[in-house]
Amino acid sequence: MPIPTRHFDALIIGAGGAGLNAALQLAGAETSVAVVSKVFPTRSHTVAAQGGVNAALANVLPDNWHWHMFDTVKGSDYLGDQDAIEFMCREAIPTVYELEHAGVPFSRLDNGKIYQRAFGGQSQDFGGDQAARTCAAADRTGHAILHTLYQQNIRAKTHFFDEYFALDLVRDKEGVISGALVLEIETGEPLLIEAKATLLATGGCGQVFRTTSNAHINTGDGCAMTLRAGIPLMDMEFYQFHPTGIAGKGLLITEGVRGEGGFLVNKDGERFMERYAPRAKDLASRDVVARSIVTEVKEGRGAGENADYVLLKLDHLGADVIDKRLPGIRESSRIFAGADPIREPIPVFPTAHYQMGGIPTDRFGRVVIPARYGSEEIISGLYAAGECACASVHGANRLGGNSLLDILVFGRLAGKDIIEYVRANPHRRETDPASLEQAMARLTRWERTGDGVPAHQLKAEFRKCMEDHAGVFRTEEVMAEGYGKLCELRERFKDARLADQSKVFNTARIEALELENLIDVGLAIAVSALNRKESRGAHSRPDYPSRDDINWMKHSLYYRDGDRLDYKPVRTKPLTVESFPPKERVY
Amino acid sequence: MKISVYRYNPDVDKKPRMQTYEVRPVQGMMLRDALLEVKKQDESFAFRHSCGEGVCGSDGVNVNGKNCLACITPITELKEPIVVRPFPGRPVIRDLVVDMTQFYEQYRAVKPYLIRTDSFPEREITQSPEDRDQLDGLYECILCGCCSTSCPSFWWNPEKFLGPAALLQAWRFLADTRDQATDERLDALDGPYKLFRCHTIMNCVDVCPKGLNPTRAIGRIKDLMLEKGL
Numbered sequence: 001m002p003i004p005t006r007h008f009d010a011l012i013i014g015a016g017g018a019g020l021n022a023a024l025q026l027a028g029a030e031t032s033v034a035v036v037s038k039v040f041p042t043r044s045h046t047v048a049a050q051g052g053v054n055a056a057l058a059n060v061l062p063d064n065w066h067w068h069m070f071d072t073v074k075g076s077d078y079l080g081d082q083d084a085i086e087f088m089c090r091e092a093i094p095t096v097y098e099l100e101h102a103g104v105p106f107s108r109l110d111n112g113k114i115y116q117r118a119f120g121g122q123s124q125d126f127g128g129d130q131a132a133r134t135c136a137a138a139d140r141t142g143h144a145i146l147h148t149l150y151q152q153n154i155r156a157k158t159h160f161f162d163e164y165f166a167l168d169l170v171r172d173k174e175g176v177i178s179g180a181l182v183l184e185i186e187t188g189e190p191l192l193i194e195a196k197a198t199l200l201a202t203g204g205c206g207q208v209f210r211t212t213s214n215a216h217i218n219t220g221d222g223c224a225m226t227l228r229a230g231i232p233l234m235d236m237e238f239y240q241f242h243p244t245g246i247a248g249k250g251l252l253i254t255e256g257v258r259g260e261g262g263f264l265v266n267k268d269g270e271r272f273m274e275r276y277a278p279r280a281k282d283l284a285s286r287d288v289v290a291r292s293i294v295t296e297v298k299e300g301r302g303a304g305e306n307a308d309y310v311l312l313k314l315d316h317l318g319a320d321v322i323d324k325r326l327p328g329i330r331e332s333s334r335i336f337a338g339a340d341p342i343r344e345p346i347p348v349f350p351t352a353h354y355q356m357g358g359i360p361t362d363r364f365g366r367v368v369i370p371a372r373y374g375s376e377e378i379i380s381g382l383y384a385a386g387e388c389a390c391a392s393v394h395g396a397n398r399l400g401g402n403s404l405l406d407i408l409v410f411g412r413l414a415g416k417d418i419i420e421y422v423r424a425n426p427h428r429r430e431t432d433p434a435s436l437e438q439a440m441a442r443l444t445r446w447e448r449t450g451d452g453v454p455a456h457q458l459k460a461e462f463r464k465c466m467e468d469h470a471g472v473f474r475t476e477e478v479m480a481e482g483y484g485k486l487c488e489l490r491e492r493f494k495d496a497r498l499a500d501q502s503k504v505f506n507t508a509r510i511e512a513l514e515l516e517n518l519i520d521v522g523l524a525i526a527v528s529a530l531n532r533k534e535s536r537g538a539h540s541r542p543d544y545p546s547r548d549d550i551n552w553m554k555h556s557l558y559y560r561d562g563d564r565l566d567y568k569p570v571r572t573k574p575l576t577v578e579s580f581p582p583k584e585r586v587y
Numbered sequence: 588m589k590i591s592v593y594r595y596n597p598d599v600d601k602k603p604r605m606q607t608y609e610v611r612p613v614q615g616m617m618l619r620d621a622l623l624e625v626k627k628q629d630e631s632f633a634f635r636h637s638c639g640e641g642v643c644g645s646d647g648v649n650v651n652g653k654n655c656l657a658c659i660t661p662i663t664e665l666k667e668p669i670v671v672r673p674f675p676g677r678p679v680i681r682d683l684v685v686d687m688t689q690f691y692e693q694y695r696a697v698k699p700y701l702i703r704t705d706s707f708p709e710r711e712i713t714q715s716p717e718d719r720d721q722l723d724g725l726y727e728c729i730l731c732g733c734c735s736t737s738c739p740s741f742w743w744n745p746e747k748f749l750g751p752a753a754l755l756q757a758w759r760f761l762a763d764t765r766d767q768a769t770d771e772r773l774d775a776l777d778g779p780y781k782l783f784r785c786h787t788i789m790n791c792v793d794v795c796p797k798g799l800n801p802t803r804a805i806g807r808i809k810d811l812m813l814e815k816g817l
Binding site: 039040042043044045047048057096097100101102103105106107108109110111112113114137140143144147148151152154155186215216217249251252328331332335336338454456498499500502503504505506507508 | 596597598599615626627630631633634635636637638639640641642643644645659661680681682684687691695698699700701703707709710711712713714715716718719722726727729730760763765766
């Protein structure tokens with residue numbers, strides 16, 4: 001039976017901040033656009049972003065985009081591409097105003113302007129005093145932004161495919177991406193969506209790790225689809241562990257707590273960040289704070305019965321500030337840690353949070369790969385934006401408040417570029433039956449019955465393996481052992497089976513498809529990490545404790561085929577200003 | 588601990604049934620964790636869930652007769668046997684998964700987006716902290732549907748009565764000093780059903796997992812209508 005087919009100018013996979021901001025540009029330009037999302041759009045994980053979005057509005061303290069750029073380059077441990085970073089920091093300002101005009105209920109200052117708070121790694125005047133750059137809607141900024149973007153898409157009459165799961169990209173006879181094969185979760189039936197341009201905006205892959213701030217849905221789907229299409233993933237070894245997850249649970253406690261004046265203490269009540277980052281203290285970069293917490297616990301200064309966490313103290317801020325600026329945190333802490341932060345500290349430990357790497361793109365969201373000759377080659381009609389993409393603006397470590405910014409700026413730009421692309425390439429592309437068959441095989445593979453290990457069992461094993469072997473500190477020995485286990489898991493997965501063969505809303509089947517994605521992305525992280533023999537940003541190796549700019553100031557590119565690695569240079573030349581040369585990174 | 592869940596898979600079941608599972612309670616366990624344990628025992632059991640922290644609004648269910656978000660409901664607060672059913676009044680797709688189409692349609696019907704006729708300033712539209720405070724208790728809605736699906740007026744007239752979630756959002760935009768479509772919004776809510784079918788039963792307030800108060804918002808809309816002489 002032929003697979004039903006729909007045609008659009010543009011296909012967007014993912015309905016978080018990046019996908020919805022791109023969709024809004026396209027809908028406004030009368031380009032027909034389909035947004036495919038495996039959950040109802042407001043359930044996308046952008047909703048969980050708490051602290052805010054960075055833009056040098058200078059509403060509270062003096063600021064300008066060039067300082068923001070410096071902080072981002074330094075935060076990236078000089079692995080970020082400076083042209084993309086300059087672009088993002090300049091665009092931040094109109095982007096936030098545009099959001100405000102769209103209706104985002106930002107918190108306000110007495111003069112009626114958008115409230116901005118201090119966040120980690122922010123400075124005035126290129127490394128001077130603390131800046132206040134993070135625009136916030138209390139501690140629910142992501143929720144406020146995602147709902148506003150969805151609302152504006154309702155107004156723009158964007159066409160949504162809610163609760164459709166993307167199986168794989170498909171190509172035409174020439175090898176150009178012609179859309180994607182998707183699965184309607186409710187009926188369990190496949191649908192081919194053909195489009196002239198396809199944007200991957202599928203978010204992160206936090207479910208790779210056992211303890212994570214990420215939602216159940218963050219399974220690296222777009223990244224895995226890219227790998228299967230033969231395109232590499234870039235800088236996947238750089239995975240951010242957020243310093244303050246609720247201990248034992250992994251739920252996020254925003255950096256905004258420390259931005260508002262909260263601080264970390266060990267079991268002796270010592271404000272230990274003073275030792276690790278004498279100047280910025282608790283507002284040092286996330287990689288620095290996460291390592292400090294793990295070190296405190298390893299050296300026996302952890303709090304609690306098992307001495308396995310530290311404490312985040314904020315009672316001194318007073319009930320008024322907490323209820324006004326951090327109401328969501330108070331709620332989460334009471335529910336999940338049993339601690340009311342107005343009176344007692346929150347037990348915290350680093351939690352897997354954010355992938356700095358992803359699908360390599362230029363600053364227009366176009367997917368790029370190294371060319372045989374010359375610098376880079378654009379993959380015609382394929383775009384990526386948001387956490388799944390790597391522009392690269394975060395390099396080896398992302399600053400808090402730059403992720404909402406990244407998804408909004410590059411989602412918007414990708415949308416605008418797709419409009420141009422579709423105008424220049426108006427012809428419909430016909431999917432090659434062989435490509436479609438390959439994508440369908442991903443689904444029919446689960447129709448095999450008989451003996452085999454249940455998929456969900458492998459998932460738990462896989463996530464623990466990633467946590468044990470690709471965590472905050474990584475040595476050759478630990479990582480090599482982890483890689484071995486992962487290869488074995490990848491083999492065993494081939495024999496995994498589903499007991500439930502029904503079609504209607506079969507979540508076991510969706511989870512099995514997601515696990516396949518997770519394993520592919522987990523291997524990208526493990527292989528890239530094992531091969532990078534230096535410490536830079538979030539990639540911290542006790543056996544290679546220093547940054548090595550001579551040999552390693554380059555981006556990793558991981559190919560699924562043969563777990564192969566390639567490298568490409570960092571773009572150190574900004575668009576209009578002087579380059580920031582690598583310096584020792586102290587906070 | 589015994590947990591009894593509603594099971595219905597249209598592929599194989601002629602009619603729905605309740606199925607009981609034994610789950611070992613652990614400290615800090617939420618209802619979602621218990622449902623995940625059930626799924627471990629029986630992968631054919633389906634329910635929606637995602638963030639696990641009460642912000643995405645996916646896992647609204649009816650437990651022991653009351654709607655709640657599974658991920659922020661501690662099992663220690665629930666009396667045994669724990670009986671978990673899908674939201675009342677919605678067509679069941681499978682197990683705890685219900686069809687929320689109508690709920691979303693009612694949301695879209697209130698034009699839940701900022702409308703301005705003035706041109707935009709170069710910077711932000713300014714808004715005083717006091718004016719911004721008017722949006723607290725409104726914008727935090729996560730569209731989980733706990734309120735509307737526990738509202739008798741919504742059960743009886745889901746096509747005509749907009750329901751508490753949509754009306755809360757209607758007031759969220761009426762209350763926003765930046766919005767310039769007050770008359771248009773009020774006109775659209777006029778008539779005996781859309782707004783006025785609310786009989787202040789207040790189930791919505793009772794079940795809202797975010798502590799919001801749709802009944803009060805509905806009252807404010809009615810007050811504003813009177814004030815405008817509609």
